[in-house]
Amino acid sequence: MSLNKNELVDDLVAKLKRRQLVGSSAVSQATLKLLVVVISKNNWSTANQLLTLVKSVGQKLIQANPTELAVGNIIRRVLHVIREEYREAENDKTNTEFHHHAAPLTTSSSMYNLLGESGAAQEEQVQFSHSLRSNIIQEIRDIKIELENIHENIKNQAPLHIHSNEIIMTIGRSKTVEEFLKMAASKRKFQVLVAETAPSYHGQEMALELSKAGIETTVIPDSAVFAVMSRVNKVILGTHAVLANGGLVAISGSHMMAAAAKHHSIPVVVCTGLYKLSPLYPYDEDSFNVTMNPDSVLGFEEGDLIEKVTVTNPYYDYVSPDFVNLFITNQGGHPPSYLYRLIVENYDPDDQTFDL
Known part of the structure; x- marks a missing residue:
């Protein structure tokens, strides 16, 4: 029987607490594998929701074994990827609207909205969250390949x-x-x-x-x-x-x-x-x-x-x-x-x- 995403988080937390999983390489790969599941299986439509989701998982993993610093490093790398992908998506969206002579975006609809600060921005994010989801997961897989070739x-x-x-x-x-x-x-x-x-x-x-x-x-x-x-x-x-x-x-x-x-x-x-x-x-x-x-x-x-x-x-x-x-x-x-x-x-x- 396959575990759901919450059980997978609890399973990794338990392994870290009991020191059944130790060593920077092993915990890094396990953390990345878990994050791919968490990001792909959860519902989110704004950067703020996704960042909060990844941070909450990160808190649990780090508290389970604070001496395995690689867990926090991987979580931070993924958070960085999420922010970069959203900035890129926002830039592409802004450029597309500009070229189509749409009404110019106000300052309030840039990064603040992007991070889920307003309802209007959240609606905009839903439109391109699917491509963002695949882009973010691909970036995480690139980190996984990097780890394998270290x-x-x-x-x-x-x-x-x-x-x-x-x-x-x-x-x-x-x-x-x-x-x-x-x-x-x-x-x-x-x-x-x-x-x-x-x-x-x-x-x-x-x-x-x-x-x-x-x-x-x-x-x-x-x-x-x-x-x-x-x-x-x-x-x-x-x-x-x-x-x-x-x-x-x-x-x-x-x-x-x-x-x-x-x-x-x-x-x-x-x-x-x-x-x-x-x-x-x-x-x-x-x-x-x-x-x-x-x-x-x-x-x-x-x-x-x-x-x-x-x-x-x-x-x-x-x-x-x-x-x-x-x-x-x-x-x-x-x-x-x-x-x-x-x-x-x-x-x-x-x-x-x-x-x-």
């Missing part, structure tokens, strides 16, 4: 950034970085040092995958990062999210690695899709973090000790933009100072918060 577009830039006989350092397991290094290995011979990322040990999984691809890979304990950094030519990091100031929400241990790299004047390169770029600022860095079960750090069998200490096991680090030299995105390489342009191109300032 790794391809990023990894194709690898030969420009990795050179023969270099020593590269990374941490944890990032699919984007993994694909990037594998592509570089098809053109160059180099070594990779992977910090193991205790207590999750995702770095060991990364090292295994790289070694299977024929890349000379060495796993190092997190405590050895600073000691061997002087031998490294470049640090390449993946990230969970990129904030508006260019700071990263990245796997725990990334801050230590980036700080060690800055001390030794080693460039830090971040591989990330633009869907991870958030217009939010890190006013409270801890709000973006997730605390994992501390059992892997201090087991429950240490009963006497557990009663005397408080153990936190944060999953993410905040990495200051001062530690990052270059972002390699699906739209090319950019310094941290350029991110504000990308935010302006992809998000509308009215959508920073989802106020209905």
Whole structure:
């Protein structure tokens, strides 16, 4: 039995709350898929109605798991698409009326009416809502195609950034970085040092995958990062999210690695899709973090000790933009100072918060 649109929203909310769906790529694709259903199956005739509808869904999804910033990014991208499509439709309508020598539109019948501020405008919107609906859904599908090609577009830039006989350092397991290094290995011979990322040990999984691809890979304990950094030519990091100031929400241990790299004047390169770029600022860095079960750090069998200490096991680090030299995105390489342009191109300032 197929679920209706409200059940689909509740289903995704439940998965986000229970952390059954995690990771920027997975939640982004699930969010886009849901929005296509919501926009195509609901009745709306004005931009205001559609914006309110998408925002209400966005609020539920974000509240379900605020640390999955990609959900908010995708919602904002779609809101931006809706606004752009309506502006274009309004311009086309105005030009058509002008060429047919119709009575000129007054100021009050432009964008304010377009957003549903008057009954007359709402009637006008009904006439071209069908084409708008298909245009908006097509734009969302274009975003979906962009997401599917993220790794391809990023990894194709690898030969420009990795050179023969270099020593590269990374941490944890990032699919984007993994694909990037594998592509570089098809053109160059180099070594990779992977910090193991205790207590999750995702770095060991990364090292295994790289070694299977024929890349000379060495796993190092997190405590050895600073000691061997002087031998490294470049640090390449993946990230969970990129904030508006260019700071990263990245796997725990990334801050230590980036700080060690800055001390030794080693460039830090971040591989990330633009869907991870958030217009939010890190006013409270801890709000973006997730605390994992501390059992892997201090087991429950240490009963006497557990009663005397408080153990936190944060999953993410905040990495200051001062530690990052270059972002390699699906739209090319950019310094941290350029991110504000990308935010302006992809998000509308009215959508920073989802106020209905």
